[in-house]
Every structure is written in C-alpha cells, then in structure tokens.
Amino acid sequence: MANFNLKINGKTQQLDVDPTTPMLWVLRDHLKLVGTKYGCGISQCGACTIHLGDNAVRSCQLPVSAVGNQEITTIEGLSENGDHPVQLAWMEEDVYQCGYCQAGQIMNASAFLKKNPNPTDEEIEGAMNGNICRCGTYLRIKKAIKTAANSKIA
Amino acid sequence: MTLIKTQYNRRSFIKVSAAAGGGMLIGFSWLNGCKPNTPEPEAGVAMPKEWFEINGYIKIGDTGMVTIYSPNPEIGQNVRTSMPMIVAEELDVPWENVVVEQAPLNTGWYQNQFAGGSLSIRLSWNALRMAGATGRRMLLEAAAKEWGVQLSDLTASNGVIKENVGERTVTYGEIASKAVGIEVPKEVELKGIKDFKLIGSSIKNVDGKKIVTGQPLFGLDFHRDGMHLAMIQHPPAFGMTVKDFNEAEIKSMPGVKDAFIVDTTVEEPGGFDEKGFKQLIAIVGESTWQLMQAKKALKANWETTGELESSEIHVKRLEKALVSGEVQESRRDGNPEAAFKKAAKIIERTYSAPFIAHNTLEPMNFFANVTEDSAELIGPTQTPEALEGSVAKLLNLPLENVTVNMTRIGGGFGRRLYVHFGVEAAAISKKIGAPVKLIYSREDDMTQGTYRPTYRSVYKAGLDENNNLIAFTVKGAGLPEGPVFPNRFPAGAVENYSAEKIKAPTNVTTGAWRAPRSNFTAGAEQAFLDEVAEDAGKDPIDFRLELFDRAIKDPVGEKHEYEAERYAGVLKLVKEKADWGTTKPNVHRGVAAYFCHSTYVAEVFDMVLNNGQPIVEKVWCAVDCGIVVNRDAAKNMIQGGVIDGIGHSMYSQLTFENGAPKQMNFDKYQLIRHSQAPKEIEVFFVENEIDPTGLGEPGLPPAIGALANALYKATGQRHYHQPFVTEKQVVG
Numbered sequence: 001m002a003n004f005n006l007k008i009n010g011k012t013q014q015l016d017v018d019p020t021t022p023m024l025w026v027l028r029d030h031l032k033l034v035g036t037k038y039g040c041g042i043s044q045c046g047a048c049t050i051h052l053g054d055n056a057v058r059s060c061q062l063p064v065s066a067v068g069n070q071e072i073t074t075i076e077g078l079s080e081n082g083d084h085p086v087q088l089a090w091m092e093e094d095v096y097q098c099g100y101c102q103a104g105q106i107m108n109a110s111a112f113l114k115k116n117p118n119p120t121d122e123e124i125e126g127a128m129n130g131n132i133c134r135c136g137t138y139l140r141i142k143k144a145i146k147t148a149a150n151s152k153i154a
Numbered sequence: 155m156t157l158i159k160t161q162y163n164r165r166s167f168i169k170v171s172a173a174a175g176g177g178m179l180i181g182f183s184w185l186n187g188c189k190p191n192t193p194e195p196e197a198g199v200a201m202p203k204e205w206f207e208i209n210g211y212i213k214i215g216d217t218g219m220v221t222i223y224s225p226n227p228e229i230g231q232n233v234r235t236s237m238p239m240i241v242a243e244e245l246d247v248p249w250e251n252v253v254v255e256q257a258p259l260n261t262g263w264y265q266n267q268f269a270g271g272s273l274s275i276r277l278s279w280n281a282l283r284m285a286g287a288t289g290r291r292m293l294l295e296a297a298a299k300e301w302g303v304q305l306s307d308l309t310a311s312n313g314v315i316k317e318n319v320g321e322r323t324v325t326y327g328e329i330a331s332k333a334v335g336i337e338v339p340k341e342v343e344l345k346g347i348k349d350f351k352l353i354g355s356s357i358k359n360v361d362g363k364k365i366v367t368g369q370p371l372f373g374l375d376f377h378r379d380g381m382h383l384a385m386i387q388h389p390p391a392f393g394m395t396v397k398d399f400n401e402a403e404i405k406s407m408p409g410v411k412d413a414f415i416v417d418t419t420v421e422e423p424g425g426f427d428e429k430g431f432k433q434l435i436a437i438v439g440e441s442t443w444q445l446m447q448a449k450k451a452l453k454a455n456w457e458t459t460g461e462l463e464s465s466e467i468h469v470k471r472l473e474k475a476l477v478s479g480e481v482q483e484s485r486r487d488g489n490p491e492a493a494f495k496k497a498a499k500i501i502e503r504t505y506s507a508p509f510i511a512h513n514t515l516e517p518m519n520f521f522a523n524v525t526e527d528s529a530e531l532i533g534p535t536q537t538p539e540a541l542e543g544s545v546a547k548l549l550n551l552p553l554e555n556v557t558v559n560m561t562r563i564g565g566g567f568g569r570r571l572y573v574h575f576g577v578e579a580a581a582i583s584k585k586i587g588a589p590v591k592l593i594y595s596r597e598d599d600m601t602q603g604t605y606r607p608t609y610r611s612v613y614k615a616g617l618d619e620n621n622n623l624i625a626f627t628v629k630g631a632g633l634p635e636g637p638v639f640p641n642r643f644p645a646g647a648v649e650n651y652s653a654e655k656i657k658a659p660t661n662v663t664t665g666a667w668r669a670p671r672s673n674f675t676a677g678a679e680q681a682f683l684d685e686v687a688e689d690a691g692k693d694p695i696d697f698r699l700e701l702f703d704r705a706i707k708d709p710v711g712e713k714h715e716y717e718a719e720r721y722a723g724v725l726k727l728v729k730e731k732a733d734w735g736t737t738k739p740n741v742h743r744g745v746a747a748y749f750c751h752s753t754y755v756a757e758v759f760d761m762v763l764n765n766g767q768p769i770v771e772k773v774w775c776a777v778d779c780g781i782v783v784n785r786d787a788a789k790n791m792i793q794g795g796v797i798d799g800i801g802h803s804m805y806s807q808l809t810f811e812n813g814a815p816k817q818m819n820f821d822k823y824q825l826i827r828h829s830q831a832p833k834e835i836e837v838f839f840v841e842n843e844i845d846p847t848g849l850g851e852p853g854l855p856p857a858i859g860a861l862a863n864a865l866y867k868a869t870g871q872r873h874y875h876q877p878f879v880t881e882k883q884v885v886g
C-alpha cells in the first residue's frame with residue numbers, strides 16, 4: 001500500500017492503495033466515481049476512457065502510481081452541469097441504447113475534438129475505433145461528434 | 155374511442171386502497187442510494203410536497219408532476235421511455251411533467267415484467283393504455299364529484315380538467331388527492347389512434363442526462379455501505395468441475411476476506427437456470443483489483459467429468475446430425491422429391507454459423523443481501539420473476555421474502571434472461587452473512603456464457619423450365635437445437651415444400667441470443683433465395699414478391715406464421731425508398747427481408763469496394779411493426795440491429811479446444827467497430843393502425859442476408875459460412 005494525492009476533477013483526493021491498482025478501480029472502488037466503466041480490462045474496448053491532462057487514456061491500463069501530478073478528468077468532471085458541447089450533442093442526437101459505453105465514447109470524443117475541432121468522417125472513425133459500442137450506436141456517435149464540432153465551442 | 159374492461163387483480167386493489175389513506179406515499183426510489191428521487195431539473199413543474207398514488211403505474215404530485223413507473227427491465231431497447239409514453243398518452247399529461255422510475259418486480263401490479271422476445275411493448279400495450287386511461291378517468295370522476303356535475307360535462311387534456319360549458323378548470327395536481335379514494339372504474343375509454351399526441355412522436359431517452367454525466371445507473375455501479383465484493387472462478391472447460399483449491403493461500407492474500415466453494419444448484423431448474431458450472435470458487439474482498447490478483451493466484455484441481463469438446467467435434471456432429479439426427483419439428487407440403495425429379499434446375503447450398511457470445515458491454519454482476527429469512531436482489535436482469543423463483547428455491551425461502559429490483563442494464567441480447575449470476579450472488583451472501591456484489595471479469599463473462607448455438611443448414615430449390623420455384627426444402631441442425639421455423643416463409647408460397655429442424659447434443663451451455671435461430675436462418679435463407687433468383691434470371695425483389703403473391707392468393711398448406719401482405723409491403727417500401735432497379739457505377743446492391751417477433755423488416759445494402767475492401771455505404775430499412783411508439787428511438791433500435799447483424803456475421807466467433815473457449819476477451823473475439831459500420835442507415839416505417847410489435851430483435855436477421863447478397867455483387871463470391879471474413883478483410 002502507498003499514499004497518493006491525486007488531482008481528480010479539480011479536487012485533490014488522498015488515498016492509501018496498492019500502487020499497481022489501475023485508475024479504473026481507484027475511481028470506481030475507492031472514490032465511488034463509477035461513471036468510468038469496466039468493459040475488458042485489457043485496453044480493447046475504451047469503456048474506461050478518462051483524461052490525463054488533455055489526453056484520452058485507458059484507465060484500466062494506468063496504474064495509480066504512474067499518475068503523479070497530472071490532472072485527471074472523468075465523465076463526472078467533464079462539465080459542471082452536463083453541458084459540455086459533446087454531452088449536449090449526445091443528448092441532441094439521442095445517441096445511446098444501453099448507455100454503458102457512452103461515458104468512454106464521450107471522453108474519447110471530447111479529447112479528440114480538442115485536438116481536431118473540425119474532423120472528417122475518416123478522422124472520426126480512426127480516433128473512435130478503440131471504443132466498442134456493443135449496441136451499435138456508431139452512426140449516432142459520429143453524428144453527435146459532428147454536431148459538437150459544428151457548435152464551435154468544443 | 156375504444157371502451158375496454160379494466161383488468162386489475164386482487165393484489166393491485168389491496169395496494170391501491172392501502173395507499174388511499176396514506177396521503178404521502180414513498181416511491182420505489184432505491185437506486186440512488188442515499189439520494190432522494192430528484193427529478194430532472196428540466197421537469198416542467200416544481201417538486202411536489204405530497205404524492206398521490208393512483209395505481210401501480212401512476213403517482214401524481216400536488217404540483218402536477220407525474221411519476222410513471224416503468225415496469226420492464228431496460229436493456230437499451232428504450233422501454234423506460236416508450237412504456238411511460240403510452241401511459242402518459244392515455245392519462246393525457248404533458249410529457250414535461252413526467253418523471254420516470256423503474257418499478258420493482260411486483261407480479262400483483264404488473265404482468266410480463268421481462269425483457270425478451272421483443273415483447274415488452276407488444277404484451278403491455280393494453281395494460282399501459284389501461285393504466286393511463288384509468289388514471290384519467292379517476293381524476294375526471296374526482297372533479298365531477300367536487301363540482302357536482304356529470305362526468306360527461308368534463309374533458310381532461312394536457313394535465314388539466316375543464317368544464318365543457320362553463321369556466322371551471324382544475325389541474326391533475328390539484329385534484330389528485332381526491333382521486334385516490336375513487337373506486338377503480340369497471341371500464342374505461344381509450345383514445346382513438348388519430349388522437350395520439352405522444353405516441354408516434356420522438357421523445358428523448360429519459361436517462362439521457364444521467365448517461366452523459368456518468369451517474370450510477372447500472373448494476374455494476376450499485377453500492378451500499380457495508381457491502382463486500384466477490385468474484386468467482388469457474389472450471390476452465392465445459393466438462394470439468396472443481397475439486398479443491400489453495401484456500402489457505404488465497405485467504406491470506408491482501409484484501410481477501412474469504413474464499414470458498416459455493417454450490418448454486420437449484421432443484422427442478424427451469425429454462426432460465428441454464429449454466430454449465432454449478433460449483434464455483436468464490437473469493438470475497440473489498441476491492442475489485444485485489445480480487446483479480448487473488449484470482450490469478452488460484453491453484454485449483456479440476457476434475458474431468460464430461461467430454462471436452464472442440465470446434466472440430468462440433469462441425470462433425472452437425473454434419474452427422476443433418477444425415478441422421480433427431481428431428482424436432484417438421485412440415486411437408488406436396489411431394490418435394492417428385493418435384494425435384496421433374497425440375498429443370500436444382501440448387502443446393504449449405505450454410506453454417508459458429509457459437510457466439512453475447513458480450514454485453516457491462517459484464518454479469520448482481521447485488522444480494524441474504525438474511526435468515528429474506529433475500530434482497532438488485533441488479534441487471536431481463537427476468538426478475540425467474541430470478542425471484544430460483545433464489546427462493548436455492549435458499550428455501552417463500553417467494554414473498556425475496557425482492558428483486560432492476561438497475562439499468564448495460565446490454566442484454568438474451569444473456570440476462572439467465573439468472574445464475576443473481577443466484578450466485580445470493581449463495582455467496584448467504585455464506586458470508588453479509589451483503590455482497592458479485593462481479594464477473596470480461597473473461598468470466600465470455601467463457602461461461604449461454605451462447606448462441608452453432609448451426610448448419612442445407613437448402614435445396616427446384617426450378618421448372620419456366621423458372622418457377624416448384625420445390626423448396628430446408629434441413630437445419632444445431633447444437634443443441636436446429637435453426638428452422640417450419641411454418642415461416644417460404645412455407646405457404648411453394649407447392650412442394652419440406653422443413654426439418656434437427657438437434658444434436660453438446661455440453662456447451664447455450665441460450666437465447668438476440669433473435670434466436672432467426673439470427674442465422676434469415677441470413678441463410680435470404681442468401682439462398684438470392685442465388686435461386688439469379689439462377690431463375692429474375693430480379694431478387696420481384697422473385698420474392700411473386701412468392702408472396704402465391705401465399706396471398708392461394709396459400710399452400712394448413713397455416714403459415716406470417717402475413718404475406720405485410721411481408722410484401724416492406725419489400726415494396728424498401729424498393730421504392732432505395733430506388734431499386736437504378737444502378738450506380740461501382741455500387742453493389744443486396745436485398746433481404748425477414749419476419750420474426752411479429753415484425754416485418756426489409757433491407758437494401760449498397761456496397762462499394764475501396765482498395766479491394768468492401769464498405770457498406772448505405773442501408774435502407776423498411777419496417778412494419780404496427781403503430782410506432784417512439785419514432786426516433788425505434789429507428790435507433792433498427793440501426794443497432796443492422797450493425798449488430800453485420801458485426802456478428804462478418805467478424806465474431808467462439809471456437810473451442812478441449813472444452814474451453816479459445817476467445818476470452820476482445821483481443822481475440824472481434825466485435826464490429828466504428829470504422830466497420832455502414833456510413834448511413836435510413837429507416838422507414840409502414841404507417842398503419844395495427845397494435846405495436848417489438849423492435850429489439852427484428853432489425854438484425856435480414857441484415858445478414860442483405861450483407862451476404864451485397865458482398866456477392868461486390869466480390870463475385872458467395873459467402874456461406876459465418877463469420878464471412880476474418881480480421882484481414884474489413885467492411886466500412
């Protein structure tokens with residue numbers, strides 16, 4: 001066990017945890033931030049995507065000991081009131097079916113749009129290919145990403 | 155308007171009248187744990203101080219806010235929005251005033267509380283309308299009594315009751331307290347279909363905001379203070395059982411509270427008790443990561459008690475079954491053998507598909523809190539009633555002492571019809587005497603599934619010299635059941651016809667997988683008919699319409715399961731919408747139509763080749779599901795079905811070696827991804843006034859046929875065996 005001070009969603013969180021624990025389980029089990037989802041645990045599905053600084057990362061592959069001072073943002077902290085342009089676009093397009101993959105999709109899409117505010121379809125597909133949606137909402141996800149891009153505030 | 159008799163059973167009356175004296179009622183708001191049931195800030199009215207329960211579906215607050223309980227499990231088919239829409243329509247209340255809550259399992263109040271067979275809307279259509287209409291009627295009666303006027307002097311609309319002549323108005327919120335004492339009417343009027351305001355429109359998912367902000371909605375998110383976590387380890391192969399394991403070592407690992415073998419055998423198991431491994435190693439602890447480490451450190455002795463099957467064995471068994479297997483069901487019209495002798499052309503083809511796993515993105519999990527004399531279960535189940543029964547049997551408790559609450563569910567596809575993970579959670583909770591949440595890893599989930607059976611079918615057709623279809627036969631075998639519906643199309647449309655459904659055994663556990671059997675049959679049959687049409691020199695749509703024409707005018711045989719007019723109707727609609735018959739350079743088209751779960755769907759695929767890779771550019775879907783309840787959400791379901799159909803027929807398979815699945819996670823088991831999905835899917839509905847049928851499954855089966863047929867046009871290759879391509883060849 002070891003002590004960590006983590007910066008998560010703008011707050012500092014202290015915890016004593018096995019340093020090999022992936023951030024996914026730190027968030028879900030220790031901090032009760034369960035918006036970040038477990039889908040595969042081996043970097044294949046993207047359900048666990050969070051932001052480390054400005055980058056979208058797989059929290060199932062990120063040991064807590066590797067985080068250091070970097071800022072972590074989870075779906076719960078993406079916006080104050082659920083009004084990030086990507087979240088708004090997702091609601092506008094009524095994207096979800098079961099909804100389980102969507103936190104990961106939104107975290108990946110929001111990091112991607114920050115780097116590439118006007119993506120082509122191919123760029124969207126390339127960026128989002130690591131996020132599985134078992135329900136098959138891919139077309140709506142793509143549409144929502146374009147809607148968010150067009151809102152110019154992403 | 156239609157007049158219908160209300161149907162509430164004894165228990166619902168008791169509950170309603172017990173509520174009557176109570177004034178403020180407490181809802182079933184269990185999910186958010188400590189948080190009270192806070193309505194969405196978007197709700198059009200203020201949070202009420204008092205709530206009045208009208209019936210099992212409706213609770214009205216003094217401000218006019220209406221809580222509608224959604225009875226069925228939500229697995230992504232969007233019933234948590236569409237079922238309350240139906241109640242709200244008949245109650246006639248503005249949707250902005252409605253908040254939705256998940257109802258608990260309550261067989262006294264609700265019927266058919268399950269998610270399966272695309273049946274939620276179809277089976278509850280009348281009950282939901284009746285619940286809303288009863289509520290409206292009781293509010294009207296309360297107002298009539300209050301004002302000393304006749305019921306016929308009043309109208310209720312948009313949450314307000316008005317005098318037809320006269321000035322007085324009262325809102326539902328103002329009169330609700332008076333409606334609680336009103337006797338439940340013996341019959342109520344339903345709205346005319348033409349008067350629907352909500353039904354047929356597009357209402358956004360009621361959980362949208364919670365989903366995009368990561369609120370705790372799913373079973374895996376459930377938490378209660380004092381709860382432990384548990385994981386299980388099952389034998390590595392079907393045909394093996396657990397003997398013992400390094401218990402002392404595991405118990406001494408960090409974060410492990412207990413480790414033991416649980417037996418989850420229930421007496422007289424039902425269909426939903428399917429599960430290959432009844433004895434499991436359970437490890438209980440406080441954090442998922444520590445449990446995962448403990449699982450890795452397991453050293454167990456397994457015993458081989460059955461055959462260790464392989465995919466090679468499965469293929470041989472299916473081939474043999476087609477020759478000499480046990481026929482489960484069959485049909486015969488005319489004399490196919492004689493007709494084949496006369497035929498000018500005979501076409502015979504074999505199709506097959508592997509086992510596939512459900513792979514709901516949320517792995518199996520369940521919360522259980524078992525005490526001496528009660529069991530409380532909370533989690534993602536498609537069949538709460540079956541779970542209640544199995545847990546009662548396992549623990550030897552009366553049914554009344556078992557409660558089941560449903561979380562939002564991260565995908566179903568049939569997997570969560572099976573109740574073992576809830577039963578396992580109950581067995582573990584009993585053993586440790588404390589509440590527990592059982593969690594499956596992805597590997598656990600994929601390697602102890604209730605898989606889609608593996609299938610193999612032989613289709614044979616005979617054409618006469620004028621290229622008329624004079625004989626059609628199908629023989630289909632499956633482990634453990636055959637993929638044939640003897641009375642479906644083309645039964646009724648061909649003079650000489652036979653169908654045989656054949657079974658053969660396996661110890662791999664199988665079950666319902668989205669559109670059971672249809673998910674294979676549609677692809678095989680529709681690809682076969684495409685080939686027959688080509689050999690007959692006919693357009694594939696015209697060829698099918700000719701057959702439906704026969705089934706309409708002069709059906710062959712005693713019965714067939716489908717309505718030929720509606721079947722032909724979706725084909726004609728898709729033909730028109732896709733502009734079938736026009737050609738575009740380098741665009742290759744395939745068509746298919748299928749009927750299952752009482753819904754008709756036809757699909758046209760446009761495919762292009764990009765550097766030799768097939769890409770689905772556009773899909774047109776024509777759907778006849780009767781009345782469409784929630785239009786855009788209905789489109790979402792069909793789009794998802796199309797993508798699911800393409801994904802599984804192109805890429806997915808579960809193969810076996812020595813009884814063990816060779817694919818354990820998404821690195822080896824391929825699911826369709828963003829870049830492989832079609833670029834566009836348009837959905838059109840046949841407009842009619844037929845009672846609605848389901849959409850969870852019917853969009854999937856025809857996609858496989860249309861894909862296979864478009865692939866043939868694009869590549870010149872017919873595809874008979876799923877998955878159609880390996881990872882090297884990518885669609886989309």
Ligand code: FES
Pocket residue numbers: 037038039040041042043044045046047048049058059060061
């Ligand atoms: S859970 Fe991390 S990628 Fe799947």
Ligand code: FES
Pocket residue numbers: 096097098099100101102132133134135136137230515564565
């Ligand atoms: S919405 Fe169900 S997995 Fe994406």
